[in-house]
Amino acid sequence: MRLPPLNPLKAFEATVRLGGFTAAAAELGVSPPAVSMQVRKAEDYFGKKLFLRTHNELHLTDAGRQLYPSISAALTEISTISDQLLENDARSSIVLSTIQSLSVQWVAPALARFRKHFPDTGVELKIEADPVDLARSQVDVRLTYENHLYPQMSATPLFSDVTYPMCSEGFLSDHLKDGDLTSLSDSHFIHTDWGESYASYPTWAAWFRETGNPRNPDPRKGLRVGGSAVAATLAANGGGIALVPKQLFQELLDQQQLVVPSTVGLPLPHSFFAITQHTPETALVNSTAKSRAVSGLLDALQSSQL
Structure with missing residues (x-):
């Protein structure tokens, strides 16, 4: 298969479509003389003049008029297929x-x-x-x-998942030597907001009810945070005790960054x-x-x- 070089054809097509070397150069990102040179290469390849150049004007010759529709259609098809392939590649991410x-x-x-x-x-x-x-x-x-x-x-x-009270080893030794959470002050409790649709459930009040204790730690005196990830991080750094989903943060338990001082758990409702x-x-x-x-x-x- 004998094919002409692509760049001269691109220069020829852009020059015809845009009406001159200057506009074609702007689209192709080169200088007008560079476009003119590429067009001459196309003419040399075919052995025919593609333009008549008169008084800074360009007019297609018979050969140019014969060539342009096929070149334009071919380059358009190549561009379309290229865009589709690039789009498919982007969509693979x-x-x-x-x-x-x-x-x-x-x-x-x-x-x-x-x-x-x-x-x-x-x-x-x-x-x-x-x-x-x-x-x-x-x-x-x-x-x-x-x-x-x-x-x-x-x-x-x-x-x-199921939430359990969790804290750091240091917090446990300083404040929970007997493992009794009722001995903690309200300032030690970390309260988690589980998102706008779920308010703050499961709450410490619900956990204490599960143990048969009516205590309701005041969130205004403790830490109230948005999301279990922040609550778990605070607890792991000694900032208090939080209700933490066990399965979700099992790695912190395995690394002993968190400990569980009580076996009473409160399942997440969803x-x-x-x-x-x-x-x-x-x-x-x-x-x-x-x-x-x-x-x-x-x-x-x-x-x-x-």
């Missing part, structure tokens, strides 16, 4: 949105496993509060607590979910690279071992 409490202890290990099986798939991780407009934000997977804010979406259950715009089954049927990657990410999230 995944946007993962998550609430803060899941970002480190749950998401990080899952992403490490996912990348072993999909090393060429990029992942953009966003940490943001609910609700998230998945379509507008181009989010592929949203990790959240409960799923009532996403009624039209596909919800994949990840796990349920589960954690992965929200997607399409069901995993639909994604598999579509069999695109991105759909397979999303399904692989859901598998990695569901198999997280904390």
Whole structure:
């Protein structure tokens, strides 16, 4: 197959379409003399003049008029296919949105496993509060607590959890030598806001009721924080005692950054979910690279071992 060089053809097509060397040069990012030189190379290749140059004006010759429609159509088709390929490549990356409490202890290990099986798939991780407009934000997977804010979406259950009182070893030895939480002052309690839709449940008042004690520590005298990740971090650093989801922060327990001074637990009323715009089954049927990657990410999230 004998083909002419591409750059001279691009210069010729742009010159005709835009009406001159100057405009063509601006589009191609070169100088007008460089465009003129490329056009001359095209003329040399075909052995025919493509333009008549008179008084700073350009007019197509018969050869130029014969060549232009085919060259224009071919370059347009190449540009269209190139855009499609680049778009498909961009879409092969995944946007993962998550609430803060899941970002480190749950998401990080899952992403490490996912990348072993999909090393060429990029992942953009966003940490943001609910609700998230998945379509507008181009989010592929949203990790959240409960799923009532996403009624039209596909919800994949990840796990349920139980909260326990947790604190640091230092706090335990300084304030809880006998393990009796009733001896603590209200200032020692860390209160967690579980998001706008869930207020502060589970609360310390609910935990004490579970033990048969009517005590209700005053949140105004302790620490009140937004999210279990902040509460767990404060507790691990000796800032007080918090109700912490055990499965979610098992790694901090294994590292002895947190200890559990009581065996009484309070289950979270809802589960954690992965929200997607399409069901995993639909994604598999579509069999695109991105759909397979999303399904692989859901598998990695569901198999997280904390």
